[in-house]
Amino acid sequence: MLPHLPSHFTAVVTGASGGIGHAVVESLLNTSQMGKLIAVSRAPQTFSDSRVTPLTADVSQERGRQQLREQLDGEPVHLLFNAIGILHDHDNALEPEKRLEELDSEAFAQVMHINAATPALLIAAVKDSLQGKHPTIIASLSARVGSIGDNGFGGWYSYRASKAAHNMLLKTASIELKRLNKQSIVLCLHPGTTDTDLSKPFQARVPENKLFSPSFVAESLIGVMAKRTPDDTGSFWDWAGEPIEW
Numbered sequence: 001m002l003p004h005l006p007s008h009f010t011a012v013v014t015g016a017s018g019g020i021g022h023a024v025v026e027s028l029l030n031t032s033q034m035g036k037l038i039a040v041s042r043a044p045q046t047f048s049d050s051r052v053t054p055l056t057a058d059v060s061q062e063r064g065r066q067q068l069r070e071q072l073d074g075e076p077v078h079l080l081f082n083a084i085g086i087l088h089d090h091d092n093a094l095e096p097e098k099r100l101e102e103l104d105s106e107a108f109a110q111v112m113h114i115n116a117a118t119p120a121l122l123i124a125a126v127k128d129s130l131q132g133k134h135p136t137i138i139a140s141l142s143a144r145v146g147s148i149g150d151n152g153f154g155g156w157y158s159y160r161a162s163k164a165a166h167n168m169l170l171k172t173a174s175i176e177l178k179r180l181n182k183q184s185i186v187l188c189l190h191p192g193t194t195d196t197d198l199s200k201p202f203q204a205r206v207p208e209n210k211l212f213s214p215s216f217v218a219e220s221l222i223g224v225m226a227k228r229t230p231d232d233t234g235s236f237w238d239w240a241g242e243p244i245e246w
């Protein structure tokens with residue numbers, strides 16, 4: 001299923017209670033190649049599959065990242081899949097901006113923190129488990145709107161900027177990790193518009209056949225990861241397996 005990885009591989013999925021994160025956990029558990037899976041989310045979760053270790057932690061905070069580091073205790077991680085991200089937060093009056101006047105420095109900082117800084121800090125926190133000689137895939141969910149070259153519509157300033165920053169951080173980490181583990185593959189992935197809480201307020205304009213189910217997206221992204229080799233490290237792909245320009 002993931003030919004780069006060994007049988008009974010160890011995976012960490014962050015954002016494991018989110019729409020896509022949860023579906024990725026379910027898809028990974030559908031295969032016998034999956035060994036141990038640490039499912040990280042802020043709210044407690046239960047799983048019937050004994051291969052899952054749920055970890056209740058907020059990895060957007062130092063304390064949460066430390067909890068994950070303690071849980072791993074330096075053991076090799078073969079797949080780190082980050083499904084954390086934010087586009088809107090009604091409770092904190094955070095909405096994607098339509099025009100410049102809507103830019104707000106606090107909201108901008110929050111979106112940058114969750115979408116860009118957190119994935120990089122997460123990789124830094126578990127670096128001991130990624131370096132070495134074992135094959136490892138580090139995949140983090142980006143978004144096509146984070147592509148500067150592909151920006152034809154404008155709007156969504158903070159979200160676009162945070163995903164562009166995410167991609168730069170992941171690309172930069174890929175270069176460092178390549179030196180520390182020749183078997184590492186760092187990937188930025190675009191899931192396509194997926195039926196989750198994140199896309200709910202914006203689904204009206206999406207044609208029905210362009211709104212994917214989380215399970216379809218999870219399977220598609222696993223398929224994209226399956227085709228990658230260490231030569232692909234530091235690259236950006238969509239759910240259909242097409243490369244995306246930075």
Ligand SMILES: NC(=O)c1ccc[n+]([C@@H]2O[C@H](COP(=O)([O-])OP(=O)(O)OC[C@H]3O[C@@H](n4cnc5c(N)ncnc54)[C@H](OP(=O)(O)O)[C@@H]3O)[C@@H](O)[C@H]2O)c1
Binds near residue numbers: 016019043060
């Ligand atoms: N859905 C789409 O159409 C779409 C399109 C392009 C890209 N993406 C990207 O795909 C990723 C997953 O999105 P999704 O659609 O599955 O959204 P989702 O259902 O809202 O899940 C996002 C997850 O991010 C974590 N998160 C959100 N706000 C957080 C905060 N303030 N602090 C810490 N963690 C926080 C949560 O993880 P826990 O609650 O588990 O801790 C949450 O479950 C995101 O990076 C998103 O940008 C989605």
